[in-house]
Amino acid sequence: MTTGTSIPRGAIGASMARKEDPRLLRGRGRFGGDFARPGQLWARLVRSPVAHGRLRSIGTDDAARADGVVTVVTAASLPPGLAIPVRLQVQDADLRDYLQPVLAADTVRYVGEPVAVVVAGDPYAAEDAAELVDLDIDEAPAVLDAAAAAGPDAPRLFPGGNVAADFTLGYGDVAGAFARADRIVEIAVEIGRHGAVPLEPRALLADPDPATGRLSIFGMTKVPVFNRDLLATLLGMDETLIHVHAVDAGGGFGARGEFYPEDFLVPWLARTLRRPVMWVEDRGEHLVAVNHSRQQVHQIAAAFDTSGRILGLRDDVVHDNGAYCRTHGIIVPELTVAMLPGPYRVPAYRGRVRVVLTSKTPCGTYRAPGRFEGSTAREQLLDVAAHQLKISRNEIRSRNLLRADELPCQRSMSTLGTDVVLDAGDYPALLAAAQAEADRLGYPDEVERGRRAGRLRGLGVAAFLEKSGLGPQETADVVVSRTGAVHVFSGGTSLGQGIETVLAQIAADALGADPDQVSVVNGDTDRQPFGGGSWASRSTVVAGSAVHAAAGAVRDRAAEIAARMLEADPGDLVSEHGRISVRGDPGAAVTLAEVARATAPASPYLRPGEPAGLSARRRFEVAHMTYPYGVHLAVVDVDPGTGGVQVLRYLVAYEVGRAVNPALVAGQLRGGAAQGIGGALLEEFCYDENGQPQSATFMDYRMPTAAEVPPIDVLITQDSPAPGNPLGVRGAGEGGVSAAGAVLASAVRDALGLAGSVGRLPLTPARVQELATNGGGR
Amino acid sequence: MKPAPFSYYRTRSVPETVARLAELGDGAKILAGGQSLVPMMNFRLARPDALVDVTRIPGLEYLRAGPDGLRIGALTRHRTVELCRDPVVLDGFGLLPRAARWIGHYPIRARGTFGGSIAHADPAAEWCLLAVLLEANVVLAGPAGARTVPVSDFFEGFYTTTAEPDEMITELHFPRAARHAALTEFAQRQGDFAVVAAAVSVDLGVAGPPRPGAACRSVRVVLGGVGPLPFVVDTGALGGQPAAAATWRAAGELAAAQIDPPADGHGGPAYRRRLAATLVERALTEAAAAP
Structure with a gap:
């Protein structure tokens, strides 16, 4: 039905303050560890202290007898054969042999692998008793170098070997391109192992209700419906008996909220013991337990013609996945090679990746998975090629970036189960806009000034392609209650990114209400049982589109009821600020609250057979992702005496399609850049020759602080609305980090005047x- | 990251502390700010049976400069040293407030104590380096009364000293002023432990920056982060050399040649040697320019 209601200005596109802030800034947020239930027990994991070995026995008697201990559980106590399945299955990879067991039964494969769990009346007693669990492990050689581990003579972590997958994506005649090239440029680039490391470690409370058999879960984020369904399957329960509650989270970045061993253990313990069980991860555990990411070696080459145009591109990637394939399966290596050609015109491409298992913490996604790594390799290759071809770094990029008239561009590859179709945009225009912004902000002058003063100062440039808005679907419910309050129940989760605010703005816009009237609940599986979760820069795109549709349906229904109340034609009504009025007669109006009450059972305005209530559920489906893009520029100083790198200036230019809340887009880009500076310069999970983690504290795993991150300049463009969704939005979550490794490598290379590549991050x-x-x- | 069980005592005087320590024996540790000890306990790297909290003992927080040098009470907060603007202290010991800024972050400087840092004996800690550089004395209280130990006889190795389990540091005594002195260090992040730290002093015989042609009477260089103890570089060769850039550079090379630093996550021995050379040169440049 079509109504004449108009969309109010200002709800979308306003940098309104976050709806989350009043509770978060006043300390009223509720994080997983904030919950408590009467009679609650505490779990403590016992983790392998060795990197690889055969588990001969686990002595639990002393721990079980310790003060306050309720039980000690090992793999022998659990249902046999429990392993955590892959959430995202791609490229037909069969990873069944490489999945992580909930508790190691006979072999341990990394330091930190769970082997037992102690449950006690308080967390101190649990930790004391965990030390009493006696592990008898027959140590085996650790497998640490992925390239060597892929070879035939390496010690084996699994009977089938250490290579979980070996696949190639690409298109075109790569051999021919290289054969007729005027110049071939090839470099090796290594990306160090680092990870998401959200500042709030994981926490989980499982509370069984003996009367109903229901299980309440607090602390699951990111993909609560998927985790609920998986947990139900593993526990043999009906999924509606599990209620995952919405909680706040201190950052996710890909790692938090995936299904880990603890996500089975804690609910299983609660059901088995018939008592609430709480587990709060400490930082020492977190740094060895939660997904690591990024560790890859690229051997990358490009074929160029005399004018510096790319004829072909090839990459051979060794991906160190750690000890197991976890829920992400092989999507990080897949995204790496699928996204590697980036925003450039690449007539022929082949990317091979070997996914190698090693005696280290298993890997998963971390904000801009595959793109941080691949962009670093590709952009460093372009810098070296520009040097060899004697053209500028800007020139080689502008000659090779796809032009607006070349889009959409289909690449004969798939990633995340979708075809790679670059949807729309003007990549060269954004490069030019970024350069102009950097000029305006004085970046080139600052480089010149520094060099004149004798400093090793460099300017970095990197272009990148992002992806966002992964489907296949998202569902939203919009309900107006009797007070006129608008409730949005969405399937995303609040990880600190501000998605509640964004969805409130979208709902307000579509409904003709004020954002202040709208409250958003994300990630409650009872309120929204069909949610897809918040990840892959998808929520504004897919959850936003679902909310847009549901709120639009509510607006139409409200107009229909209001027309009956006002005895007007629905086409003559205007919905604004929570009021529906007759066009040209503002006195003839009803509020959303009055309309909602008019839909109560027995209301005279309800017709026979019509359901009561003012609400709608809508589903947004999408077959293809939308591809945002951007440019990073940075100015650095290198101190040759210490090797220290200081980031002086940093600009992120990013095409977001349409910014629902520009301040939040800028915040996403700034936060991403800060994390990227960490990954490019500071953070690395190191291991010694025995596979012992050397970065197990915040002293040794060096995250950037405010002192290491300069003010981040941001240029948000809205020149290319995404064609694939009604709002025209593109995801904003990952563009700040995507090219950070690339741009800082470029800047350091420039500062040092290197002819070749920087070789390695960090x-x-x-x-x-x-x-x-x-x-x-x- | 919860500490192993321990008992906790709070004492109100030095004699009470000494008596309590004697009663508790080897397993007790003094809590004097806890900025290193408590994290180590949470990692269970330190497992004292008992903590004796001395932070409420009155009268141990002071900087007093006099004819026999500078005396710093053991419970003086790093932050108190950092904020010290007493001209008598600054005249000859201005290095201490300047060096305090290198210590950790503000909350650490607000809670950590001078005596606690010396007792902890981290070989890269700023106060330990300056105590060695300036040849300070450690004043200890024990069951038999007070005794004074030169720092050269106090630090034994990583986190170990010659203090007895029933002794408590009450004061640091810096007998000699060092007008031309500096401490500089390098870490990748603001507030981190130094990868290498260099504390230096140069005796120019007069106040103020060196005049053209002036010579150094002597140079003293102490390095942190290169071994289990603050490392005193043999700088005999620099006595009488011109107080000029070439000498500071030579001092850096001299330091680099004498150390045998460990490899760790920050880099190998070669990197630390290069860093030492850089920092010694920079510290001496700064020291010579001091007023």
């Missing part, structure tokens, strides 16, 4: 000092 002082002394790799 650019630690020792590494930079060596580059300053000996020059870069080929």
Whole structure:
């Protein structure tokens, strides 16, 4: 039905303050660890202290007898054969042999692998008793170097070997392109192992209700409906008996909220013991237990013609996946090679990746998975190629970026089960806009000034392609209650990104209400049993589109009821600020509250057979992702005496299609850039030769602080609305981090005047000092 | 990251503390700010049976400069040293407030204590380096009364000292001023432990920056982060050399050649040697320019 209601201005596109802030800034947020139930027990994991070995026995008697201990559980106590399945199955990879068991039964494969769990009356007693669990492990050689582990003579972590998958994506005649090239440029680029490391570690409370058999879960985020369904399957329960509650979360970034061993253990313990069980991860555990990411070696080459145009591109990637394939399966390596050509015109491409298992913490996604890594390799290759071809770094990019008239561009590859179709945009225009913004902000002058003063100062540039809005669907419910309050029940989760605010703005816009009237609940599986979760920069796109549709349906229904109340034609009504009035007669109006009450059972305005209530559920389906894009520019100083790198200026230019809340888009980009600076310069999970983690504290795993992150300049463009969704929006979650490794590698390379590549991230002082002394790799 | 069980005592005087320590024996540790000890306990790297909290003992927080040098009470907060603007202290010991800014972050400086840092004996800690550089004395109270130990006889190795389990540091005594002195360090992040730290002093014989042609009477260089103890560089070769850039550079190379630093997550021995050379040169440049 069509109504004449108009969309109010200002709800979408306003940098309104976050709806989350009043509770978060006043300390009223409720995080997983904030919940408590009477009679609650505490779980403590016992983790493998060795990187690889055969588990001969686990002595639990002393721990079980310790004060306050209720039970000690090992794999022998659990249902046999429990392993955590892959959530995202791609490329027909069969990973069944490489899945992580809930508790190790006979072999341990990384330091930190859960082998037992102690349950006690308080967390101190549980931790004391966990030390008393006696592990008898026959140590085996640790497998640490992924390239070597892929070889035939390496010690095996699994009977089938250490290579979980080996696949190639691509299209076109790559061999022919390289055969007729005027110049071939090839470099090796290694990306260090680092990860999401949200500042709130994981927490989980499972509370069984003996009367109903229901299980309440607090602390699951990201993909609550998927986790609920998986947990139900593993526990042999009906999924509606599990209620995952909405909670706040101190950052997710891909790692939090995936289904980990603890996500089975804690609910299983609660059901078995018939008591609430709480588990709060500490930082020491977190750094060895939660998904790591990023560790790859790229051997990347491009074929160019005399004018510097790319004829072909090839990459051979060794991906270190750690000890198991977890819920992400092989999507990080897949995204790496599928997204590697980026925003460029690449007539022929082949990307091979070997997914190798090693004696380290298993890997998963981390904000911009595959793109941080691939963009670093590709952009560093372009910098080196520009040097060899004697053209500028901007010139090689603008010659090769796809033009607006070349889009949409279909690449004969798939990723995340969808075809790669670059939807729309003007990549060269954004590169030019970013350069102009950097000029306006004085970046080139700052480089010149520094160099004149004798500093090793460099400017970095990197272009990148993002992806967002992964389907296949998202569902939203919009309900107006008797007070006129608008309730949105969405399937995303609040990870600190501000999605409640964004969805409220979208709902207000579609409904003709004020954002203040709208409250948003994300990630409650009873309120929204069909949610797809918040990940892959999808929520504004897919949850936003679902909310848009549901709120639009409510607006239409409200207009229909209001027309009966006002004895007007629905086509003559205007919905604004929660009021529906007759056009040209503002006195003839009803409020949303009055309309909602008019839909109560027995209301005279309800016709026979019509359901009561003012609400709608809508589903948004999408077959293809939408591809945002951007450019990073950075100015750095390198201190040759210490190898220290100081980031002086940093600009993120990003095409977001339509910014629902520009301040939140800018916040996403700034936060991403801060994390990217960490991954490019500071953070690395290191291991010694025995596979012992060397970065197990915040002293040794160095996250950037405010002192290491300069003010981040942001240029948000809205020149290319996404064609695939009604709002025209593109995801904003990952564009700030995507090219951070690439741009800082570019800037350091420029500062040092290297001919070759920087070779490896992170650019630690020792590494930079060596580059300053000996020059870069080929 | 919960500490192993321990008992907790709070004492109100030095004699009470000494008596309590004697009663508790080897397993007790003094809590004097806890900025290193408590994290180590949470990691269960330190497992004291008992903590004796001395932070409420009155009268141990002071900086007093006099004819025999500078005396700093053991419970003086790092932040108190950092904020010290007493001209008598600044005249000759201005290095201490300047160096305090390198210590951790503000909350650490607000809680951590001078005596606690010396007792903890981290070989990269700022106060430990300055105590060695300036040849300080440690004043200890024990069952038999007070005794004074030169720092050269106090630090034994990583986190170990010659203090007895029933002794408590009450004061640090810096007998000699060092007008031309500086501490500099390098870490990748603001507030981190130094990868390498260099504390230096140079005796120019007069106040103020060196005049053209002036010579150094002597140079003293102490390095942190290169071994289990603050490392005193043999700088005999620099006595009488010109107070000029070439000498500071030579001092850096001299330091680099003498150390045998460990490899760790920050880099190998070669990197730390290069870092030492850089920092010594920079510290001496800064020290010579001091007023």
